[in-house]
Amino acid sequence: MNWSVSILCVSLRTERSKIHESLAAPSAPGVACLSGGIGQTDAGGCSVLQVRRNIDLVYGGGSVGLMGLVSHAVHDGGRHVLGVIPRTLMPREITGETVGEVRAVSGMHQRKAEMARQADAFIALPGGYGTLEELLEVITWAQLGIHDKPVGLLNVDGYYDSLLSFIDKAVDEGFIAPAARHIIISAQTSHELLSELEDYRPTHDGVAPRLSWERERLGHSPKSDIGR
Numbered sequence: 001m002n003w004s005v006s007i008l009c010v011s012l013r014t015e016r017s018k019i020h021e022s023l024a025a026p027s028a029p030g031v032a033c034l035s036g037g038i039g040q041t042d043a044g045g046c047s048v049l050q051v052r053r054n055i056d057l058v059y060g061g062g063s064v065g066l067m068g069l070v071s072h073a074v075h076d077g078g079r080h081v082l083g084v085i086p087r088t089l090m091p092r093e094i095t096g097e098t099v100g101e102v103r104a105v106s107g108m109h110q111r112k113a114e115m116a117r118q119a120d121a122f123i124a125l126p127g128g129y130g131t132l133e134e135l136l137e138v139i140t141w142a143q144l145g146i147h148d149k150p151v152g153l154l155n156v157d158g159y160y161d162s163l164l165s166f167i168d169k170a171v172d173e174g175f176i177a178p179a180a181r182h183i184i185i186s187a188q189t190s191h192e193l194l195s196e197l198e199d200y201r202p203t204h205d206g207v208a209p210r211l212s213w214e215r216e217r218l219g220h221s222p223k224s225d226i227g228r
Helices: 019-023 040-052 063-075 087-093 108-117 127-143 161-172 190-199 215-216
Strands: 003-008 028-033 053-057 081-084 101-105 119-126 153-154 182-189
Touching: 053 063, 063 081, 081 108, 087 101, 101 108, 108 127, 108 161, 119 127, 119 161, 119 190, 153 190, 161 182, 182 190
Parallel strands: 003 028, 003 119, 028 053, 053 081, 081 101, 119 153, 153 182
Antiparallel strands: none
16 A cells, blocks of 8 residues: 655654664654654664665755755665755755755745645654644644544653653543544554554544635645645
8 A cells, every 4th residue: 555654743852762663663664754853863764764665765855964864765775765844944944965856845834735735644743842843733634524534642751752642631621632643553663553553443423524725825726735
């Protein structure tokens, strides 16, 4: 089955962790969208995930730092790489050789929308503010019916336990519908997580029909909408 995965990992950590161990498992074909940068050993694990599972890469563009490392490794492994980057950031984030396709967009919102449009699923690795911002946005889009793609958390060493507890508390207090809680999939290893993402079926109800404001604002046809 051909599918694409958007990997959200925006933490700039440089210390060692177990993320690369969790990512280095065999799998099935697709496209991964990756944004931001993680620790260097973790970045190597990300690359293993892309190549071993025949997953292409869509990420936030740029050639510097860890994201440059990941994009080159995935490209060297024979997978397609697409970088989506705002024009205003190109002088800062593209300072060396780029690989694959580079798509320039007008701003941050369009960058996220285009990356989401290219993906069939989303994975959040342990990260910081940027990861949370992108994660919560794609969860909200799913809740509103803008897309019906699964959202996964790679919960290495319980990194996201506190966030999941917060969400469960919000369900208990009536702020999040129980059905909407099932938008989020969590697992400790990439093998588990990707298997669950493949098996995902949208179960939340009461959402709006697939919305068109992204298509209208960005001038895209229905075929290229985020919710394709």
